[in-house]
Amino acid sequence: MLSEILEQPEAVARVIERGRKDAWEIGRRLRSKGAAFAMLAARGSSDHAAILGKYALGVHLGIPAGLAAPSIATLYKSRLKLRGAAVIGVSQSGRSPDIVEFLEASSRAGAFTVAVTNDPSSPLARAADHALFLHAGEERSIAATKTFTTQVACLYLLAAGWAGGRRGQELLAGLCAAPEALRRALADGPAIEASMKPLKRLERCVVVGRGFPFPAALETALKLKETAGVFAEGASAADFLHGPIAMAGPQAGAAFRALLLLSRGPGKDSIKRVERRLKAAGVSSLRFGPDPVPDWISPFPLAVRGQLAALRLSLAKGLDPDHPSGLRKITRVH
Amino acid sequence: MLSEILEQPEAVARVIERGRKDAWEIGRRLRSKGAAFAMLAARGSSDHAAILGKYALGVHLGIPAGLAAPSIATLYKSRLKLRGAAVIGVSQSGRSPDIVEFLEASSRAGAFTVAVTNDPSSPLARAADHALFLHAGEERSIAATKTFTTQVACLYLLAAGWAGGRRGQELLAGLCAAPEALRRALADGPAIEASMKPLKRLERCVVVGRGFPFPAALETALKLKETAGVFAEGASAADFLHGPIAMAGPQAGAAFRALLLLSRGPGKDSIKRVERRLKAAGVSSLRFGPDPVPDWISPFPLAVRGQLAALRLSLAKGLDPDHPSGLRKITRVH
Structure with a gap:
């Protein structure tokens, strides 16, 4: 991987x-x-x-x-x-x-x-x-x-x-500009590894984005599920404020983290609103980005940060990221 | 509620x-x-x-x-x-x-x-x-x-x-046919209550549907989140077999259940495939449906079963379904 x-x-x-x-x-x-x-x-x-x-x-x-x-x-x-x-x-x-x-x-x-x-x-x-x-x-x-x-x-x-x-x-x-943005994100590998090490008890995670970072949030949540066995969910900041923020209440506990994906685009204000709401609810959140690239290019470095996070968290949990349980490469869905 | x-x-x-x-x-x-x-x-x-x-x-x-x-x-x-x-x-x-x-x-x-x-x-x-x-x-x-x-x-x-x-x-x-289908689902209230009572330790849930029952699965997952504080996710049987089934592995534990939504439509075969895969992985699953209505009408009774399940689970957990934390009725997203 x-x-x-x-x-x-x-x-x-x-x-x-x-x-x-x-x-x-x-x-x-x-x-x-x-x-x-x-x-x-x-x-x-x-x-x-x-x-x-x-x-x-x-x-x-x-x-x-x-x-x-x-x-x-x-x-x-x-x-x-x-x-x-x-x-x-x-x-x-x-x-x-x-x-x-x-x-x-x-x-x-x-x-x-x-x-x-x-x-x-x-x-x-x-x-x-x-x-x-x-x-x-x-x-x-x-x-x-x-x-x-x-x-x-x-x-x-x-x-x-x-x-x-x-x-x-x-x-x-x-x-x-995408390849260079990917290279810069990869260069942050050690920092991402350091941020994942203390999270080995992480069980649940909401990954929040808005605008172009939103699909990167969905993708990061899928990597966390597939690779690190975390019950992760991607959410648009708009939808998250609209309902599921209840999940981040005091009952969520230490096994929960929110991961916020930022870009330089117009969605950053709603992400910051989510960050404030989470803080008020006593929930810890992590942040990836903003990378110094236009909003629509940001999914490249954000996705890479998510991949590295899932990989490092998997290793921190003692799992094998190359052999997650229950998965095959092609599933024949009709 | x-x-x-x-x-x-x-x-x-x-x-x-x-x-x-x-x-x-x-x-x-x-x-x-x-x-x-x-x-x-x-x-x-x-x-x-x-x-x-x-x-x-x-x-x-x-x-x-x-x-x-x-x-x-x-x-x-x-x-x-x-x-x-x-x-x-x-x-x-x-x-x-x-x-x-x-x-x-x-x-x-x-x-x-x-x-x-x-x-x-x-x-x-x-x-x-x-x-x-x-x-x-x-x-x-x-x-x-x-x-x-x-x-x-x-x-x-x-x-x-x-x-x-x-x-x-x-x-x-x-x-x-929808109103009568809704009435029949409501009449199952006591059975749904009985099935939720033993689940008060439920923390995580995947709600799986395929075809018309799929959006009912998304809706049921949202009710479980909003009302019972369960980290629930709706999934298409197609996507679930494609990846996130890893979540249902042996690491999932007793705090996890899969909820399968069935109709009489052509999606039922993939739901049964999911059921077999879950059983093989030692994961318990619950089933709602099939109701005796055409596939495209099934979301009405399935959604009602999901609402009742969320309500009863919330009460079983000692929560107040009318006052879930962190939610307002209208969220002003721009």
């Missing part, structure tokens, strides 16, 4: 270098087709990358995007009316059966389909009109790390390509 | 009776406008109702629908391109500032907007082109119960109206 975490700056740089031309061409076709909205289909870690894709399309391009419920096509056999839609399937292996089936059904229904996958020969890549590849090499760790950040890079490339022109070039230039 | 739980059969019947004409008219306009996709905007409990709306539109009508990230408009001030979109804002009070702001921005961007709210004089109702009302009376309990089921009824009515014609009439007739 650690060696794959460390590969990320190069892996993301490789995606940008090798994928930019394809993303530009896919974007040209999306514009010429007049695609009006996007649906993203994914599971697990890829789901969190897909949410970042939704934010990027919405914030940078004004394209409405939503997460598909693959079961609508695969379980209920409904034929969605997808003319004018771009459907983007995101799967590391390209072999999640329900994502493949959803993309096939979308293609039959008239959607413009794009696969984001690590395996060019996978059923997902074959089912889609176009594909962007992760170029991440084999991922042996059960907890996805480099495939998460390379998926985000692919989706950001796709957004840049779809924007095209000068705006597309600006987004591409912005994305080129 | 209990008195509001018990009001639900009448409240849902009232929504159907009073809302059907408006839903029919809104549906006629949606069809004449040729609305091609839907975005739903909501927070908290309303978010779970909105996901059911997404399933209903997709499964029954083939309309692609997704959950909006309100922050794209409210935090990032992006102008979404929403011609051809129906934007549906769901909020009990009609006063969640970010939902109101998202609907206003959507309206300016050319979307056809619908409010689903309890308060006809609320800013959300005023901001929308059309509205469907919950007719639920004042909700005094902090944990939403009757406003959740009436929101679902409104969204199902909207789907029936949007379908129109014979299909719309079929959906309407199907929905009319």
